[in-house]
Every structure is written in structure tokens, then in C-alpha cells.
Amino acid sequence: MNPFEAKYTSEALELLADLEKLMLLLETHPDDASLIQQVFRNLHTLKGNSAMMGFRTITDFTHHLEAIYELVRAGKLKISSAIINITLASLDHLSGLLNGDKQIGDSNKHLHDILTNDIVTILDYSNEGQAVSKGEQLTIVTDDATIYKRKPAIPGIRVPVERLDTMMSLVTELITLQAKLNVLTSEHPQPDLVAAAESLEKISTRIRDNAFSMCMVPVENMVTPFHRMVRDLAAELHKEIDFVTEGTETELDKNIMEGLQDPLMHLLRNSIDHGIEEPALRQQTGKPRHGRIVLKAYCAGAHVYLEIQDDGKGMNIEKIRRTAIKNGLIDESDVISDKELQQLVFVPGFSTADQITETSGRGVGMDVVKRRIADIKGRVSIHSTEHEGTTVIIQLPITLSIIDGLLVKVNGADYVIPLSAVDICHEVSSVQLMNGFAQVMVIDKETIPFINLQEELVGVSAARQSHEIVIVHYGEKKIGLLVDIIAGKFQAVLKPLGRYFNHLDIVSGATILGDGNIALVLDTNKVIAQSLNKKSKAI
Amino acid sequence: MNLMQQADSYLTFTLDAALFAVNVTRVLEILEIKPIVKVPMSPSFMRGVINLRGNILPVIDARIKFGMTDTPFTIDSCIIVMGIGAGKDPLLVGVLVDSVREVIELREADIQPSTGIGAFCNSELIVGMGNTGDNFAMILEPDKVFAADELMLLAAAS
Amino acid sequence: MNKTVLIVDDSDFVVQMIRFTLEQEGYTTLAGVDGQDALKHFDGRHIDLVITDLNMPKLDGLGLIHSIRLQAAYQHIPIVLFDSHSNSDTDYLMKSGANALLSKDMMNEKLVSTVKQMIG
Numbered sequence: 043m044n045p046f047e048a049k050y051t052s053e054a055l056e057l058l059a060d061l062e063k064l065m066l067l068l069e070t071h072p073d074d075a076s077l078i079q080q081v082f083r084n085l086h087t088l089k090g091n092s093a094m095m096g097f098r099t100i101t102d103f104t105h106h107l108e109a110i111y112e113l114v115r116a117g118k119l120k121i122s123s124a125i126i127n128i129t130l131a132s133l134d135h136l137s138g139l140l141n142g143d144k145q146i147g148d149s150n151k152h153l154h155d156i157l158t159n160d161i162v163t164i165l166d167y168s169n170e171g172q173a174v175s176k177g178e179q180l181t182i183v184t185d186d187a188t189i190y191k192r193k194p195a196i197p198g199i200r201v202p203v204e205r206l207d208t209m210m211s212l213v214t215e216l217i218t219l220q221a222k223l224n225v226l227t228s229e230h231p232q233p234d235l236v237a238a239a240e241s242l243e244k245i246s247t248r249i250r251d252n253a254f255s256m257c258m259v260p261v262e263n264m265v266t267p268f269h270r271m272v273r274d275l276a277a278e279l280h281k282e283i284d285f286v287t288e289g290t291e292t293e294l295d296k297n298i299m300e301g302l303q304d305p306l307m308h309l310l311r312n313s314i315d316h317g318i319e320e321p322a323l324r325q326q327t328g329k330p331r332h333g334r335i336v337l338k339a340y341c342a343g344a345h346v347y348l349e350i351q352d353d354g355k356g357m358n359i360e361k362i363r364r365t366a367i368k369n370g371l372i373d374e375s376d377v378i379s380d381k382e383l384q385q386l387v388f389v390p391g392f393s394t395a396d397q398i399t400e401t402s403g404r405g406v407g408m409d410v411v412k413r414r415i416a417d418i419k420g421r422v423s424i425h426s427t428e429h430e431g432t433t434v435i436i437q438l439p440i441t442l443s444i445i446d447g448l449l450v451k452v453n454g455a456d457y458v459i460p461l462s463a464v465d466i467c468h469e470v471s472s473v474q475l476m477n478g479f480a481q482v483m484v485i486d487k488e489t490i491p492f493i494n495l496q497e498e499l500v501g502v503s504a505a506r507q508s509h510e511i512v513i514v515h516y517g518e519k520k521i522g523l524l525v526d527i528i529a530g531k532f533q534a535v536l537k538p539l540g541r542y543f544n545h546l547d548i549v550s551g552a553t554i555l556g557d558g559n560i561a562l563v564l565d566t567n568k569v570i571a572q573s574l575n576k577k578s579k580a581i
Numbered sequence: 582m583n584l585m586q587q588a589d590s591y592l593t594f595t596l597d598a599a600l601f602a603v604n605v606t607r608v609l610e611i612l613e614i615k616p617i618v619k620v621p622m623s624p625s626f627m628r629g630v631i632n633l634r635g636n637i638l639p640v641i642d643a644r645i646k647f648g649m650t651d652t653p654f655t656i657d658s659c660i661i662v663m664g665i666g667a668g669k670d671p672l673l674v675g676v677l678v679d680s681v682r683e684v685i686e687l688r689e690a691d692i693q694p695s696t697g698i699g700a701f702c703n704s705e706l707i708v709g710m711g712n713t714g715d716n717f718a719m720i721l722e723p724d725k726v727f728a729a730d731e732l733m734l735l736a737a738a739s
Numbered sequence: 740m741n742k743t744v745l746i747v748d749d750s751d752f753v754v755q756m757i758r759f760t761l762e763q764e765g766y767t768t769l770a771g772v773d774g775q776d777a778l779k780h781f782d783g784r785h786i787d788l789v790i791t792d793l794n795m796p797k798l799d800g801l802g803l804i805h806s807i808r809l810q811a812a813y814q815h816i817p818i819v820l821f822d823s824h825s826n827s828d829t830d831y832l833m834k835s836g837a838n839a840l841l842s843k844d845m846m847n848e849k850l851v852s853t854v855k856q857m858i859g
Contacts, residue, residue: 046756053752086794087750093843094753101844218635455618499621539620539630541672542639546622552630552637560618560632 050095054140057084058133065130072121082111088136097144100136103154106161107132113165125164132157203296206257213253214444214535218554220246221533225556247533250444258293261339261348264303265290268310272335275314282321283314283333292339294346298438301418302348305411309350309434310335312408317354317432327429329353345462348436357426359383365392384424388412419550445536447553448512449529449561452495456561457525458534458553463566465513465520467528483511483522492522493573499548514566521570536563548572591711593682593718594661597649600682602711602718603663609673611681612660628677631660638662640675641727655679663723674727685718687711692720741767742858743785747777747803748792753843757790757850764851774798778806781813787858789818790841793832804836817857821846 061084068077085108092100107129113119135153139145146154220242227239265287276283294302318324318333325331338349362383366372371386386392390409408424415422419439426432439445439462447458448467468485482489490513511522534553539546548568552560591602617629617640626645630637640660645651657680664671692709706726711718744766746757751772758768769786771777773795780786789807793800800820807813820837832840841853 046752046759049755050752053750083749083794083796090748090792090843091750091752094756094846096844096847098844215635501621537637539637540639542627542641542674543620543623546620548622549620552618554632554635554637558632559616560630560637562618562620 050091051140054088057088058137060084062133065126068121069126078114082115099146100139100144109165128160209253213250216246217250217535221556257296259296259299260291260293262290264299281318282331283318283335285335287337289339292341292346298418305414308411313352317352319355346438349433351433353431356428356430356432357384358428384426445534447532447534449532450525451527452525453500456559458561458563459512459566463514465515468511470509470511490520490522492524494524498573516570534563588686588688590684591687592684594678595680596644596678600716600718602720603723607663607723609662609664614654614658638673638675640677642677665723665727685713742787743767744788745769745780745786746790747771749773749795760850774803777803791820793820793822801835808836
């Protein structure tokens with residue numbers, strides 16, 4: 043390497059950093075001549091230095107960019123948001139080149155060509171005597187929002203992931219310890235101690251929330267490869283597809299995001315392969331030639347939702363029904379709503395594709411997607427209208443490791459029911475339990491099935507008197523769970539049970555209580571499913 | 582000059598009346614018996630989990646694993662924390678035993694291959710019989726006895 | 740005695756590179772960060788050659804050349820003007836009073852030969 047390369051690179055990067063600051067100032071002061079002059083200067087210097095080092099590509103690219111500012115300086119061009127965006131994107135590109143091998147290769151060729159093209163177009167455009175004024179829609183600029191995505195101006199620092207993980211670990215230990223302190227304080231209540239414990243609890247909660255927010259990343263971060271994939275696959279299959287993202291500033295725990303990459307890729311592939319029809323077919327049925335796939339992210343309650351919506355051909359209910367019957371999943375005579383039928387695609391081995399296409403893979407189907415999403419404690423459902431399109435909705439917890447729960451005792455043992463699943467609680471004495479064949483209870487004229495957790499979890503038949511009922515959501519239904527007593531709300535730091543219990547799904551983990559005891563965290567959906575399973579087998 | 586043979590240290594413990602041994606390099610610590618929380622839908626040899634300084638430790642009942650009768654705890658009952666599996670992150674498991682005896686030194690010469698008779702002289706689980714001087718201890722290989730995968734298969738089948 | 744070359748460019752990087760290259764060849768070098776700064780050196784001392792960038796703040800290459808030529812002592816001093824792109828308007832630049840033009844991307848190859856050609 044040329045001995046001067048290091049010096050060249052560091053000076054070039056300084057110039058770029060300065061240019062970035064100038065661009066942001068220019069955005070709010072587009073007519074400031076001295077800013078424009080400084081931008082021009084920096085670009086000129088960068089160009090010169092690069093020429094001296096013999097870096098042809100960087101020199102030429104910078105030359106074009108410099109030419110824009112020469113025109114601006116001469117009054118032949120006005121600063122517009124398009125110009126600013128292109129410049130910023132170009133600065134990023136140059137930065138990438140400088141930090142790399144200063145050559146154009148596979149990874150940056152596409153971007154390089156697009157930027158060069160756009161810059162040259164602006165130059166030609168203005169040379170024909172038309173000023174590109176601020177705010178005017180430049181139709182020549184590539185529609186590709188991702189390329190012109192600017193890096194946020196908010197300063198940040200790089201932190202190794204391991205440090206974040208360590209911090210999270212320490213935070214959860216802090217919460218556990220603080221819970222213990224609460225217990226001790228209630229056993230030895232002294233005014234000063236109680237006040238201090240309360241303050242500690244408040245601060246711990248704030249630290250917890252702050253730490254979590256550090257581990258949150260916007261959905262935007264994982265979306266970039268999707269754009270690429272959609273473009274490439276659509277081209278390969280001769281389909282015309284617009285891929286749009288909404289709400290990608292929504293944040294998710296980074297661990298959850300990692301678990302989502304594969305399932306989302308698969309769902310997108312499905313939409314492109316099986317959902318969106320060929321352009322000609324679409325036109326025949328009165329749809330626009332371009333198919334549309336939307337990836338939407340939003341928060342609601344304690345969950346983050348991700349939706350993949352396509353306006354393709356939707357799912358054929360009859361076909362699903364026939365396949366389900368053929369695979370023995372349902373009987374001819376079963377009465378099942380269309381909605382429930384659609385969810386059958388998540389059952390392993392279910393496939394209505396007449397031939398398993400190469401893109402969507404053999405048997406690597408929706409059941410795997412569902413499992414991967416379940417691994418990150420999420421849920422997925424599919425909603426489709428034939429001929430109109432299909433929407434897949436993924437519901438995710440905001441974070442994995444701390445949940446708000448309801449502490450209950452069943453047969454003397456402690457359990458935690460996630461608050462997100464809980465609807466309402468009742469005392470047994472206030473409701474009517476019908477212990478017949480179908481265990482239901484009547485509350486406010488509503489009949490709700492119930493399960494005795496003592497029987498379900500421990501296997502003994504109602505040894506102790508159950509005093510309370512926790513009513514939880516089960517899909518769209520409500521089910522009551524009978525417990526001994528409800529001990530109160532609890533912030534549970536979820537700890538995995540470990541590999542020895544991997545097979546177990548009714549318990550999602552354990553948590554350590556303030557007094558050192560262990561409470562098992564229940565996955566109520568699985569508990570109820572198990573109970574229903576047993577009952578149906580018994581019939 | 583006699584060749585000084587390498588001697589390894591083994592921790593001995595009892596299950597029922599039988600004497601067992603395990604290489605100390607696999608033993609992380611010994612705990613007094615403490616309340617074990619039973620996990621539903623788990624096989625009988627999975628006693629449950631305990632709180633080990635803020636972490637969840639699974640506890641296996643060695644007696645049940647070896648097919649012995651289950652008896653209540655005594656004051657001598659202990660939990661031996663062992664590390665299973667290779668690699669820098671061994672899987673930790675607690676093993677419930679009737680009592681813990683002393684640590685003994687055994688040279689290669691002191692270890693005979695297992696005789697193959699007896700209820701739990703399964704040659705896969707027992708790597709040999711160690712001569713303690715006045716007794717024989719069945720030497721366990723923790724990786725084989727408490728392998729998570731095998732146990733999970735058993736659990737799934739039950 | 741060594742020949743003395745004055746290098747004027749607002750990029751420190753460029754100045755370093757050229758100084759290094761020329762000093763290897765046995766020349767003594769002086770530097771200026773722009774036209775105004777460079778003029779300080781024209782205080783009567785002996786300078787054999789000036790290499791100057793075109794675009795600089797305060798006083799640019801053309802302005803510097805003009806100022807140098809105004810001084811009797813330095814009227815005939817050889818001046819090389821360099822520019823960062825080879826597409827520039829060479830006629831116009833040559834009228835400025837420079838003796839030679841060099842573009843930065845040819846700098847690597849042509850620098851030493853040009854200097855040697857001009858002052859030996």
C-alpha cells in the first residue's frame with residue numbers, strides 16, 4: 043500500500059464528515075452562498091487528493107458531484123431536497139468506498155450506478171436551462187426510498203452487543219434483588235426502610251425500561267435485504283411488484299428481530315410466488331398490473347404487530363377444506379368457519395400447492411414459520427379473501443425477558459400467569475360452577491368453560507379448596523382457570539428452564555420470587571390446548 | 582524405579598446402599614437438600630428445579646434414574662452440581678443423592694472394567710469399578726448418565 | 740546547492756505527498772496553504788520553482804501567479820499550475836502566466852519528470 047494512503051484516507055473521511063454537517067445546514071439555509079462555497083471546496087479538495095492517489099473511480103464520482111455545486115454556485119441550479127438527498131447518499135457511498143478497498147465491486151456497483159446516473163441526469167437537466175427548484179418533484183430521481191435513506195443526525199456511539207447483553211443480565215438481577223428487598227421490608231417494616239425500598243423500586247423500573255430501550259432496534263434495520271429479495275424474485279418470476287413498508291420506525295427487541303428474519307423472508311416469498319399473479323392475468327381480472335405487497339409494523343397494547351399484506355389471488359377455501367379432509371385434519375361433517383380453515387395452513391405437512399415450487403421449498407412451509415415465531419413467543423394468523431389478497435399478521439411481545447404476571451398458587455406451588463393473557467379474575471364463591479360433563483361456569487349470564495389447574499398441572503383431583511378463578515384469553519374465546527389463591531401482580535424476570543425441559547411447552551420458563559422460591563411461568567394457551575386435547579381423546 | 586502412575590480424584594456418594602464415584606473435575610459444588618419445585622409433565626426422574634444463586638438448576642433423582650425405589654430424604658441427602666457436556670459452557674445439572682462420602686484417589690490400576698452383572702451395571706453408564714480399598718465404587722460418566730438429549734427423548738416418550 | 744521548490748495547496752495531504760516525493764529526489768521544499776500564505780516566502784530568498792494548486796481560499800492559484808509576476812525579482816520564476824481534473828480549459832489557464840500545467844491524476848507519473856525538465 044502506498045505509504046500515503048492512510049493519510050489520504052483519514053483526510054478524506056474528515057472532509058466527508060465536514061460535508062455531511064454542511065449538507066444538514068444547507069437543508070435549512072439553501073441559499074447561503076458561503077455554505078455552498080465550503081461544500082464546493084471540500085469536494086474539490088477530495089477530488090484533487092483522490093486524483094493524486096490515482097483513485098480514478100472516486101475522483102470521477104466526486105467530480106460529478108462537484109459539478110452540481112459548481113452550477114449552484116453559478117446560480118444555474120438551486121438547492122433542492124432531491125439534491126441534498128442525492129448528495130448525502132453519495133457521501134455515504136464515498137464513505138463506504140474509502141473504508142473499503144476504494145474500488146467498485148459487486149456489493150456497491152448497483153448503488154454506484156444509480157447515484158452516478160441520477161447526478162448526471164441532474165447536470166443534463168439543468169444544462170438544458172431548467173432550474174431544479176426546491177420542492178419540485180424530480181421524476182428522474184429513483185423511487186427507491188431505501189437508497190436515499192439518510193443516516194440519522196442523532197449522534198450515537200457503537201456498543202458491542204456483548205456489553206448490552208451483560209447490562210441486561212445485571213438489570214434483571216437488580217430487579218430480582220429489589221423484589222427480595224421488598225419482601226424483607228414488608229417483614230420488618232420501618233418507615234425509613236419502606237420509603238427507601240419504594241424509591242429503589244421506582245428507580246429499578248426506570249433502569250429496566252431504559253436498558254430495554256437500548257436493546258430495541260427499529261424494524262427498518264432488517265428491511266433492507268427484503269427490498270432486494272423482492273425485486274430479484276419478482277424479476278425472476280416475471281411479475282411486477284411494488285414493495286412498500288409502513289411504520290418501520292417501530293422498535294423491537296433485537297433478539298426478537300433476529301428470530302424474525304427467516305419467517306418474514308419466507309412469508310414474502312410466498313406472497314410473491316403464490317400470492318401475486320402475473321401482470322397479464324391481473325389486468326384481465328381488472329387489477330392494476332403491478333402487484334402490491336405491504337410490510338406494516340405497529341404497536342398495540344403490550345404487543346408489536348407485523349403484517350404482510352398482498353393484493354394477490356388470495357386463498358381458495360374449498361381447496362383448503364378438501365386438502366384438510368384428505369390429510370385427515372378434519373372430517374367432511376365438521377363445521378368449521380372459513381377463518382379457522384385458513385389457519386390450517388400452519389399445520390405441518392399441509393400444502394395445497396399442486397407442485398411444490400422451488401422458491402417456497404419443499405415442506406418448509408407455514409408450520410416452520412409458525413414454530414419460529416412461537417420460539418420468540420409470538421403468534422401468527424392468516425386472513426385471506428379469494429381474488430383480493432392475503433394478509434399474514436404476526437403478534438410479538440415487546441420484549442422477551444421481563445413480563446408482568448399474576449402470581450397464583452396451585453396446590454401450594456407458585457405459578458405466574460402472564461398478565462397479557464388475563465381478562466379478569468373472580469372469586470369462586472361468586473360464580474356458579476357446573477361440574478358436569480362439560481365444565482362451565484356462569485358469570486353474568488355468560489357461560490365460560492373452566493379448567494381446574496390442580497388437576498391439569500399436578501394431577502390430583504381438587505385436593506385443596508380453589509378460591510379464585512383467573513379468566514384468560516384463548517384465541518377469541520375466554521376460559522377460566524381455577525387456582526387456590528391469587529397472590530398479586532408480579533414483575534417476573536423470565537429465566538429459561540434449560541435444555542432438560544425443551545420438550546415442555548405448557549411452562550414457558552421460571553422466575554425467582556422475592557423470597558427465593560421458584561414460580562413456574564405458564565403458557566396458558568398450551569395448558570388449555572392440552573386440557574382440551576385430553577378431553578377430546580377421552581370421548 | 583517404579584513408574585508413578587497418574588491418579589485421579591473421585592468423589593464418592595451413596596445411592597441406597599451402593600457406592601458410586603464420579604471424577605471431581607465434573608463436580609462443581611455440593612448443596613444441602615433444599616425445596617425442589619416440581620415441573621409438571623416431566624418424567625419421574627426429573628425431580629424439578631431449584632434456585633442456585635438466581636439461576637434455575639434442574640435436579641435429577643439419581644435413584645429413580647437407576648431404577649431404585651424412591652425413599653424420602655434424610656439429613657444426609659445432598660444435591661451434587663455437575664457439568665455435562667464438552668465445550669466451555671457445560672450444561673449444569675443437580676443430582677440428588679443419599680449421601681456424599683469422601684474424595685478418593687484412584688489410579689488406572691485401581692479401576693477394573695464393570696462386571697456386567699447387577700441391576701445397574703449397564704456398561705454404558707458405568708465406566709468401571711474403582712477399588713477404594715475396603716469397597717468397590719461404581720464409577721459414573723456424567724455425560725452418559727445425564728445426557729440431556731437422551732433424557733429428553735425419554736421425557737417425550739412418557 | 741539544492742534547488743528549492745515551493746509547494747502551494749490547501750490540502751495538507753497533497754503538500755505532504757509532493758514534499759516527500761521531491762525531497763526523495765534531493766530537492767529542498769517550502770510550503771504554503773493558500774496563495775496568501777505562499778506569498779510570505781517571496782521575501783527575497785531564492786526559490787527555483789513554484790508548484791501551485793488552482794483552487795484555494797483567500798488567494799487562488801491564478802491570483803498567486805499574478806502576484807508573483809508583479810515582483811521584479813520573481814518575474815521569470817518557473818511556475819507549475821496543477822488542477823484536479825484533466826478536462827479543464829487549458830488555454831485559459833496558460834494565459835495566466837504559468838509555465839506548465841499538470842493535472843493531479845497525472846501527478847504521480849509526471850511530477851518528478853516535469854520538475855527535472857524545468858529546473859534540472
